[in-house]
Amino acid sequence: MRWTMSSSLNLERAAAAPPAPPSAHAKAHRAHIRRRELVSRLHVVFVALVVLGPLVIYPLARLVALSLTGPHGEHSLHAYSTFFSNPDVSGVVGTTIAIVFASAGIASVLGVAIAALLFFRPFAGAAIVTRFLELFVAFPSFLVAFTLIFLYGSQGAVSIGLQRLFHLNAPPLDFLFGAGGIVLAEVVFYAPFVVRPTLASFAQIDMRLLEAARSLGANGFMVAWRVIAPLAWPGIAAGTILCFLLTLNEFGILLVLGSAHLVTLPVAIYSSATVDLDLPTAAAGAVVMLAMSLSLYALYRTVDRRQAMGAR
Structure with a gap:
């Protein structure tokens, strides 16, 4: 009976005790994961700005903007009306x-x-x-x-x-x-x-x-x-x-x-x-x-x- 009570007291103390601080290996692993995610995001930003930006995004944006340009340089749907009419x-x-x-x-x-x-x-x-x-x-x-x-x-x-x-x-x-x-x-x-x-x-x-x-x-x-x-x-x-x-x-x-x-x-x-x-x-x-x-x-x-x- 005493052994059972002491065991339960030990379990309660272990549960109430603050968690052990993470080890240095775990901290280094999490830091490595964060660095890898940051590098991946930087790669995506680089591809979007250097490759997709000048080769895809900007030409398409200019194409859409040009199609919305009126005879006197104003924004209008004149080009679409001319095309479909x-x-x-x-x-x-x-x-x-x-x-x-x-x-x-x-x-x-x-x-x-x-x-x-x-x-x-x-x-x-x-x-x-x-x-x-x-x-x-x-x-x-x-x-x-x-x-x-x-x-x-x-x-x-x-x-x-x-x-x-x-x-x-x-x-x-x-x-x-x-x-x-x-x-x-x-x-x-x-x-x-x-x-x-x-x-x-x-x-x-x-x-x-x-x-x-x-x-x-x-x-x-x-x-x-x-x-x-x-x-x-x-x-x-x-x-x-x-x-x-x-x-x-x-x-x-x-x-x-x-x-x-x-x-x-x-x-x-x-x-x-x-x-x-x-x-x-x-x-x-x-x-x-x-x-x-x-x-x-x-x-x-x-x-x-x-x-x-x-x-x-």
Whole structure:
């Protein structure tokens, strides 16, 4: 009984006693953590001021400020009213949307088909084709346009060869400088951008599920539609959205293969700035296009984040 009472008294005294002062090692550890957090914050401030400030933040701020400048230098929405009141703008926006949907839609379907072929039906040289597609995305887009001109233009190698082979009076291929050529060039250039995320999404599929579906009597189409597509849709959706985003902002192919009768939004903004010298209207169009691009990018990041969470 005495031992129990003394033990309880010792416990009460220990609880009531002030906490022991932290050791020197603990103090040094906390000081190191604070220094590391301070250095990290300084790095963020440095990147924001030295890199993002002059290269991103300031140009965007100047672009928005220029779009809000009136004819006499005052702040107004005159540039936006001029841009949207132009009767040609609706046609330009419609042409841009039509080309984007045609190019990105075909490129997305082609990219998914190529990825499925490389992953589920590998052949000799499939690894080389995959590496080439990864390297292809580093090429400037206007090189694809010039390559198509040298091959399929009215004076291209294929067109001249067909003319001589069939003894024609004129080159048989004359479609590049217009909507057909732009869609073809953008499909060729942007389809590889869909292949890579789709392959990554296919790699996360448990192959035992496909074997189980085949053992239950599912044919190839049912396996692709009922098993592969639901499991791989985040990667496919991310690649498709990225393709739409890039085709919306494409300029090199449009500048090379576009014509005076086929004006898209990037070309119209460029013409307003360089030909008409109407910088506020060009800035207003650029801000509208920037808003569209940021919306697509936000959607892409959302889908890509879901894909990353699914991979975990």
